[in-house]
Amino acid sequence: LGINLAAFTVWGCLAWWPGRIKRVHAYDPNPIALPIARLNCEIAGLPVEFTQAALGVGDTVVFYQDEDLGSASTYWQKDPTSVGVQAAVVRAEDLPQADVLKADIEGSAHHLAGYRHWGGVKVCAYESHHAIERDVMAECCQAAGLRMVRGNPDNPVNDSRVWVRPT
16 A cells, blocks of 8 residues: 555565565555556566555545655645645455555555454554554554564654564
């Protein structure tokens, strides 16, 4: 979720799990970043299925583009003068089962509480941007039996965390 330019996807497929990734389901509402992600995955020969949508709970959300492609968001409007555009939504309960769940979605990861396949997740990596996102994601990971292996022990609101299933 939040494939952006596909850096995490390319790295994960080629460096962390070479030859082991059968399919990647990639979601991003960003009409500027998505074509670049498609090209990066095509050049790398990766099995990626792209969906131009944002994680959410309604039928559509407002997407706010930012000049920093990594800061575009459906959760907040960084620049109060920017005009958002409607973006399609994918709901957590409709996401396919995944071994690795990655969410870099600028404040919306807490919507993953409705994900139906937490029991099969082996790795969950996400950024948190506010207390609700941080707390909901930690609760989901803990309830799924995952253990945090990366994250600031002071538990700040803004952090990147990685949880894994103990072997």
